Amino acid sequence: MALSREDMLRELELLPMWQLRAPLPDAVTALAAGQSAGPVVAEPVVAEPGIEKDQTLVPAPQLDQTSIDQESVEHLVPVLTTVEDHALPDMSxxxxxxxxxxxxxxxxxDLQTCVSACEACNLSGTRTQTVFGVGDPHADWLIVxxxxxxxxxxxGEPFVGQAGKLLDNMLAAIQLKRGDNVYIANVLxxxxxxxxxxHGEEVLQCDPFLKRQVELIQPKLILALGKFxxxxxLETDATIASLRGKLHRYQGVPVIVTYHPAYLLRNLPDKAKAWxxxxxxxxxxxxxxxxxxxxTL
Structure with a gap:
């Protein structure tokens, strides 16, 4: 069904097209009498608060006085853009x-801020807070x-319970300590x-965070704690037993696999293997x- 010009403009939220600061009695009188009053100049729309000064409001095009079909409506959509692309919020x-x-x-x-505000998976609804990581952001050793x-x-800090105490002891045994040339993070x-x-979806959403941490820290070696x-x-379903004692790589960084401290607390004999x-x-x-x-030669 054909729409009138006024209905079409109202549907597209283009009415009123112009806002006059003051009435023009002479022009109105002349038009009412059917006489020509010469061109009427309307003042441009004043931008509403929140629109930056360099953003230009695009006036509506001249439409047919009688009717407008659906094809014309689709053709008008690009004209309705009123701000430049860089002013739009990044919703990616x-x-x-x-x-x-x-x-x-x-x-x-920015990465820390993004992690703290992340709502990419359902864990955002059950957490108390995110756990970004802790330590030297330029460390040679990255513990994951x-x-x-x-x-x-x-x-809000990784490895702070009993497993954390054991991890600190493990690091001390090789002359390392938390925060000193060591950074500690988690996959999630x-x-x-x-x-x-x-869950797989949770890992998928968190993986870019860890990858970016590795790129920014640029560690020389990653120590992966536990099967998960x-x-x-390493994107594998292999067992810890088959992964231990070998040099792997993640994002180009060498990776060594060992047992998680929480596992070692339940399986004391495997501490010798962890050593x-x-x-x-x-x-x-x-x-x-x-x-x-x-x-270099």
Missing amino acids: ITLGEGRRDSIQRMDWQ GEAPGAEEDRK KCRPPQNRDP AAQSL QDLCFAVRTMQDLQSAAASP
């Missing part, structure tokens, strides 16, 4: 379109666990309810540092 992270690319362009502060637990969720930045295993961290980083892994990590780091110090 919220909507998931280009989310990974957006995260990969962030600096450290799987996900925050109850204490981590409460304090939010705690799964009841400490359940992370190892499988997520072997730590010794392997130390030797690997020494080799990497020696190679970096050697002059």
Whole structure:
């Protein structure tokens, strides 16, 4: 059904097209009498508060006085844009379109802010707070666990419970300590309810955060703690037993796999195997540092 010009303009929210600051009695009188009063100049629309000065309001096109069909409506849509592209809010992270690319362009502060506000998966509705990571952002050693637990969720820092104490002891055994040339992070930045295993969608949404952390930190070596961290980083379903004692890579960075401290608290005999892994990590780091110090031929 054909729409009148007035109905069409109202539907497109283009009425009123112009706002006059003051009435023009002479012109109105002349028009009412059917006489020509010459061109009537209307003042441009004053931008509403919130619209920047350099944004131009586009006046509506001249429409047919009688009717307008659907094809004409579709043709008018591009004309309705009133702000430049750079002034529009970036919704890519919220909507998931280009989310990974957006995260990969962030600096450290922007990445922290993005993680703290992330609502990309259902864990945002059950967490107390996000757990970004802790330590030296330029560390040679990057320690990666799987996900925050109850204490981590409460304090906002990874590995702060009994497993954290054991991790600190493990680091001390190889002359390292938290925050000193060491950075600690998790695959997931939010705690799964009841400490359940992370779901695939949750890992998928958090993966860009960890990748960007690795790019910004530029560690020389990653120590993956536990089956879930190892499988997520290496994109494999292999067992810890088959992954231990080998040098893997994540984002081009060497990775060594060992047991999670929480597992070691329940399986004390495997602490000896974890010590072997730590010794392997130390030797690997020494080799990497020696190679970096050697002059290129």
